[in-house]
Amino acid sequence: MRMTKKFCNCRDVTYADIMAAMRAGAATAEEVSAATGAGTGCGRCREALDFVVRDFAEELRAERDGSLGL
Numbered sequence: 001m002r003m004t005k006k007f008c009n010c011r012d013v014t015y016a017d018i019m020a021a022m023r024a025g026a027a028t029a030e031e032v033s034a035a036t037g038a039g040t041g042c043g044r045c046r047e048a049l050d051f052v053v054r055d056f057a058e059e060l061r062a063e064r065d066g067s068l069g070l
């Protein structure tokens, strides 16, 4: 996935912005939403945010555990 790809058009939030918010400590979709504004416009991306946050949390966990298979 291209991290520079736009996730939330209403608030101009990219996938990279979501990951940055999570690296800074946001752990739930609500916290990412509060930090970035994602999902606070039309609401169309709000449900997808749950999935993206879950995926990124898994990535960050794997990164921390050193289990990226590198």
Ligand code: FES
Binding pocket: 007, 008, 009, 010, 011, 038, 039, 040, 041, 042, 043, 044, 045, 046
């Ligand atoms: S596209 Fe994210 S709130 Fe509208």
